[in-house]
Amino acid sequence: MVFEDIYKAYWQKIFRLCMGYINDYDLAQDMAQETFIIVWQQLPKFRNEANISTWIFRIASNKCLRQIEKQNRFLKAELPINLKEEKEEKEEKEENIEPQIQFLYKCISELPETDRIIISLELENIKQSEIAIIVGLSEVNIRVKIHRIKEKLTQKFKENEQ
Amino acid sequence: MNSNINFNELWAKQKTGEPNKEELLSKINKFKKSNLKRLIITNLLLIITSLFIIFIWVYYQPQMITTKIGIILTVLAMVIFVIAYNQSFALFRKTTNTQSNSEYLKNLIAIKAKQQFMQTTMLYLYFVLLSTGIGLYMYEYTQLMTAFWGIFAYGITSIWILFNWFYLRPKQIKKQQSKLDEIIGKFEMLNEQLNEKE
Numbered sequence: 316m317v318f319e320d321i322y323k324a325y326w327q328k329i330f331r332l333c334m335g336y337i338n339d340y341d342l343a344q345d346m347a348q349e350t351f352i353i354v355w356q357q358l359p360k361f362r363n364e365a366n367i368s369t370w371i372f373r374i375a376s377n378k379c380l381r382q383i384e385k386q387n388r389f390l391k392a393e394l395p396i397n398l399k400e401e402k403e404e405k406e407e408k409e410e411n412i413e414p415q416i417q418f419l420y421k422c423i424s425e426l427p428e429t430d431r432i433i434i435s436l437e438l439e440n441i442k443q444s445e446i447a448i449i450v451g452l453s454e455v456n457i458r459v460k461i462h463r464i465k466e467k468l469t470q471k472f473k474e475n476e477q
Numbered sequence: 478m479n480s481n482i483n484f485n486e487l488w489a490k491q492k493t494g495e496p497n498k499e500e501l502l503s504k505i506n507k508f509k510k511s512n513l514k515r516l517i518i519t520n521l522l523l524i525i526t527s528l529f530i531i532f533i534w535v536y537y538q539p540q541m542i543t544t545k546i547g548i549i550l551t552v553l554a555m556v557i558f559v560i561a562y563n564q565s566f567a568l569f570r571k572t573t574n575t576q577s578n579s580e581y582l583k584n585l586i587a588i589k590a591k592q593q594f595m596q597t598t599m600l601y602l603y604f605v606l607l608s609t610g611i612g613l614y615m616y617e618y619t620q621l622m623t624a625f626w627g628i629f630a631y632g633i634t635s636i637w638i639l640f641n642w643f644y645l646r647p648k649q650i651k652k653q654q655s656k657l658d659e660i661i662g663k664f665e666m667l668n669e670q671l672n673e674k675e
Contacts, residue, residue, distance in 0.1 A: 319498065322498070322501070323495075326495050327492060327493065327495075330491075330493045331488065331489075331491055334491055334493075335488075340493070343493075344493060344496070347493075348496065348501060348504060351501060352501075352504060352505055352508055353574055355505055357574070357575060361575075365575075370575055373574070373575050373576065373577060373578070373581075374574050374575055376578055377574045377576070377578060377581045378574065380578060380581065380582065380664075380667055381585075383660075383663045383664070383667065384660050384663070413487075413490070415487055416487050416490050416491055419484065419487045419488060420491060427670050428667050428670065429578065429667060429670040429671050430670070432578065435488075438484055438485050438488035438489075439488070439489075440485065448577065449577060449578065450577060450578045450579065450671070451576075451577030451578050451579030451580055451581075451671070452579065452671060465484065468484060
């Protein structure tokens, strides 16, 4: 497997996973890039016994989980007001997409951390058996969780419409 | 749930510009360099300290065995500390991030606990070795002083060591512990999420 091909094939997917997890455009890009740095480092060790997509999504989701270590530092340091405004303006510009998309990502990022990963993988059309391997839970467990998360999301969307 | 398909579509609409490969490669390079830099700095510190001690040994020609043992203990303290410190970070580099999330989390929790143990034990060892080393090292030179100055020198040193032992050391340990405890707590919380009975 050539790194560049992997990069091309997975960049958007990994970015979406990070975005669903953190719901911050810049941070998600950084996390996606860091994921690819790990992929690049580990690629020589990759053996074909595992599915490459499982392998990459494991790296990416573990990267997301590690994010919790850093989060506090972000929260403690409140952004200065002018910076905040700039940031908001910027966000408006780059995320001038359907508000529904924004809402979906916002809802997902508010879920418990592991649920964010599970639903992101599901929405990325990854087979539930593969999600089970990525997360390390049984397939039944994953199916139940996905069902519940989707219910929660649907409810939130309904509430939002009203 | 008729909106299932909707979610998938919405999800896929979130796009981002692909950063050009050069940017990523430059990040990879920077990453490589910073790792190398850290390795060099740690080793430099060790080499410089050892050279300094050897210089003292050669230049002042200590006569007594206590002085020599003192020097060895002091160097040992520093070496052990630096090595342990580095190793506790190396633990993370060795974890395989290609494990499943649940294995990975369990692994992280185990590593953090190990790190916690290592840091307190090593700090303890460091202080004991360093204090004993300095105490022994001083002996030869205080012999040359009058009794008053000898006691004075040892008194000042003891006060300094006691201050470290009873004030700085607990403070340092507390700082590390609370940081690690917090992180372990968070990882455990994540792990809990996966263990929930369905």
